[in-house]
Amino acid sequence: MHQTLSLYELNGRVREAIETGMDGEYWVEAELSDIHERGHCYMELIQKDERSRTPVAKARATCWANRWLLVRSYFERVTGQELHAGMKVLLQVRATFHEAYGFAYNVTDIDPTFTLGDMARRRQEIINQLKEEGVFELQKELQIPLFAQRIAVISSETAAGYGDFCNQLANNEYGFAFTTRLFPAVMQGERVEASVIAALDRIFEVEDQFDVVVIIRGGGATSDMSGFDTLALAENVANFPLPVITGIGHDRDESVLDLIANTRVKTPTAAAAFLIDHLAVVYTRIVKAQEAVVDSVRHKMEVEKLRLGRLEDKIPVAFSVVRTRQEARLEQLRLQLIAGMRGKLAAERHRGALLAQRVAAADPxxxxxxxxxxxxxxxxxxxxxxxxxxxxxxxxxxxxxxxxxxxx
Structure with a gap:
């Protein structure tokens, strides 16, 4: 008879073999296909073929809670990102096998510099592709309207940053009137790209009702910026017909979306301040133009007043000269008229004499x-x-x- 083992016994031997043959820790490069946290952090690791992008290896990994707090905090502090699906990571792992739960890697550390390098590489690839497509500078070519007061806002409805943005616009020191309309979107996590693109599509349907689009993010986790570093979202913003203003990060954060936008500011309140300042500059130009017009009219009136004053001084003299000339002309005309009348009377007398002679000659x-x-x-x-x-x-x-x- 064959020697038989229970599944538990066989798994125990596998565990012993792994613990004996792979008793050290290894640094491994992988992509996170899934990650979720329930005290402990559970990850699904995957490796894809560079050409076909089909999976060639998969594994489960776990980072226990006491270690996870330290690893996550350090990773987010260095990269400014949360660990999320689709991210390339360099993990320090120990191979483990449990009789009931099977094979898994126990994560003891994560190197954030590797992920930073991969993020920078992917970001640069996106930037290069946008430049090759000729759309990288399209938004920069758009001019923000002089009277940019109708604002389409893409943000989370419950975000504190959205409320700060609206309040700052409504209570600006100049009393400018702004109108805002929210197009809600998810502003963190894996759904950012699809959600923001959908909001842009809704704005596009009524684009003639707005002057600019503002994409703001505030009040959530400041480390999760990966959703704004995607090619699809960058292409949508680059080709959008209205100027797009972004206020989604802080000093050290600059996403691809920031690079492609018409104007990039740090925060939602900075976006509101930018719009207020833009309108204030226009208002100042109008006031200066108004003052210039008033000054020009005032100067013109003063010049005309001086000219009229000079004419007023010349009028009596001119009138005297004109009157003398006209009186002389009238006298000349009178004399001409008298001479003419005398000539006419003489001619008529002669004609009368001739007629009298003819009448006399014909007297019966x-x-x-x-x-x-x-x-x-x-x-x-x-x-x-x-x-x-x-x-x-x-x-x-x-x-x-x-x-x-x-x-x-």
Whole structure:
């Protein structure tokens, strides 16, 4: 008969073999495919083929609570990031095998400098790709409108930073009126990329209602910035038609999203201050322009007043000269008129004399004096002998007297 072992016995031998053959600690490079914390920290490690990106190795790892507190605190302090799925890590592990729970690595340390290097490499790869696509500077080419008062805000609805942002805008010292509309999004963790992109899509549908987009983050964990270092989110922001202002980190944090945005500030309150200052600069320009216009008009009025004063002094002299000239002209016209009238009267007198001579020459009395007579028929001059009938009476006028005749 074959020697048989219980599963527990076989697992015990495996545990002894591992503890004997691998009794030391090892530094291992891996990618976190999953991580969750319940006092202890439980990780799923994975290695992918560089070309196909298909998994070639998987393992479970555990960091016990007493060690995890120290490891996590140091890692976040150095990297400014929380450990999350998709992150490359360098772990110090000890191989363990438990009869009931199977094989796992016990994590005793995590090297944050390795992750920093990988993060920097991945960030630079994203930046290089954005530059190759020609979109890295697109947001910088957009001009923030002079009167940027309609603000689309992407933030967590419960974030303290969002409330600070709105309060600072509402209570600005100049009394400027801003309108804000929140487009809620998840601002930390693995859902940042998809959530912020979805918010951008909603804003795009009503883009004509806004002047700028503000992406702010505050009140949460300041170490979890990985969601803002993704290619998809950077491409969406780079190609967005409105200027995008980011206020998602602090002094030492600068994400790819910050680099691609139109304007990057440190915090939500700094974003509000930027918008207020931008409008204050515009207001100052308007006031200065107004003052310049007033000064120009005032100067023009003073110049015209002086010119009118000079004209006023010249008017009496000019009027006297004009009056003298006009009086002389009127006198000349009067004399010309009198001379003209005299000439006209002389001509009319001569014409009248000629007409009188012609009338006198045609006077019937003169004709009668020369031996002519005038025959009248019924009181009218008789021109045609056939106009009278026998027995009718005609009258003949002579120089002295008249005779009446009967026609035979």
């Amino acid at each position: 009395e003169k004709l009668l004096g020369r031996g002519y007579s005038i025959t009248l028929y019924k009181g009218r001059v008789l021109h045609d002998a056939h106009s009278v009938q026998p027995g009718e009476e005609i009258e003949t006028k002579l120089q002295k007297g008249s005779v009446k005749s009967i026609i035979k």
